[in-house]
Amino acid sequence: xxxxxxxxxxxxxxxxxxxxxxxxxxxxxxxxxxxxxxxxxxxxxxxxxxxxxxxxxxxxxxxxxxxxxxxxxxxxxxxxxxxxxxxxxxxxxxxxxxxxxxxxxxxxxxxxxxxxxxxxxxxxxxxxxxxxxxxxxxxxxxxxxxxxxxxxxxxxxxxxxxxxxxxxxxxxxxxxxxxxxxxxxxxxxxxxxxxxxxxx
Numbered sequence: 001x002x003x004x005x006x007x008x009x010x011x012x013x014x015x016x017x018x019x020x021x022x023x024x025x026x027x028x029x030x031x032x033x034x035x036x037x038x039x040x041x042x043x044x045x046x047x048x049x050x051x052x053x054x055x056x057x058x059x060x061x062x063x064x065x066x067x068x069x070x071x072x073x074x075x076x077x078x079x080x081x082x083x084x085x086x087x088x089x090x091x092x093x094x095x096x097x098x099x100x101x102x103x104x105x106x107x108x109x110x111x112x113x114x115x116x117x118x119x120x121x122x123x124x125x126x127x128x129x130x131x132x133x134x135x136x137x138x139x140x141x142x143x144x145x146x147x148x149x150x151x152x153x154x155x156x157x158x159x160x161x162x163x164x165x166x167x168x169x170x171x172x173x174x175x176x177x178x179x180x181x182x183x184x185x186x187x188x189x190x191x192x193x194x195x196x197x198x199x200x
Contacts, residue, residue: 013065016088020054027160028169032059034176034193040064040111041150041179042142044186046131046194047120049157051172053089056118056152059174064116069094069104071124096123104137111145121183125163131191134183148179151186153193 024030037043038061045056053068060066070076072093075085085091092110094103107117119141121134142149156172175196177189 009063010065012087012090013062016057016090017060017062019088020058024051024054024058024172027167028156028171030055030058031171031173032176033173035178036061036176037064037116037148037150039147040114040145041116041148042111042138042145043116043118043150043152044121044134044138044180044183044190045118045152045154046126046190047122047124048126048129048154049161049163050125051157051161052120052154053091053118055154055157055172055174057089059152059176060116063114065114066090066116066118067092067107067110068118069107069120071096072100072103073097101137101140104141105144107141108145111141111147117141121186126158127163129158131187134187136183139180139182139186149182149186151177151180151189151193153177153190155194 057066067090070085070091072095075091076082076093094100110117119138121138122132123135139149153175156170159168160170160172161167175193177193180186180189
């Protein structure tokens with residue numbers, strides 16, 4: 001499957017999109033720029049806040065029914081985090097200490113269902129807002145499934161919900177780039193988009 005057609009709507013996807021759009025509207029607003037993907041794809045984004053996933057779910061078309069690759073050791077080793085991670089974000093576990101590549105490639109099943117898969121290629125949240133090295137797993141997954149690798153630049157979430165901090169109402173912007181050939185090109189696009197002035 002080359003992945004051009006999204007799957008059917010699901011109550012979970014509709015509910016998650018509505019929830020996070022409502023939350024982000026109430027905490028400063030959300031703006032989306034660029035060509036949002038309409039079909040199955042691997043979305044790669046910069047990562048500095050737990051609010052990043054909320055922003056992407058709110059920004060992506062509901063029909064893509066986004067699922068997010070989440071750190072297995074953080075989100076899935078304790079039931080108190082695992083249930084909300086799955087219910088509120090459609091998360092699936094990816095190991096960070098061996099086996100993570102296999103976990104990620106198994107997400108082809110989600111892409112084959114017509115869904116979008118969100119991957120943070122840095123592997124963890126940034127402390128200072130700068131981007132770290134992008135791991136290649138997301139590009140391998142996209143190539144394996146024959147779907148586009150779509151870069152997304154998220155701004156405002158670090159101020160909204162910083163690592164280790166509380167919520168400060170802030171406007172969030174999600175900018176989608178053009179399908180990239182690999183993670184290096186995706187990172188270049190994200191860097192450029194983050195440098196663009198914010199719209200008023």
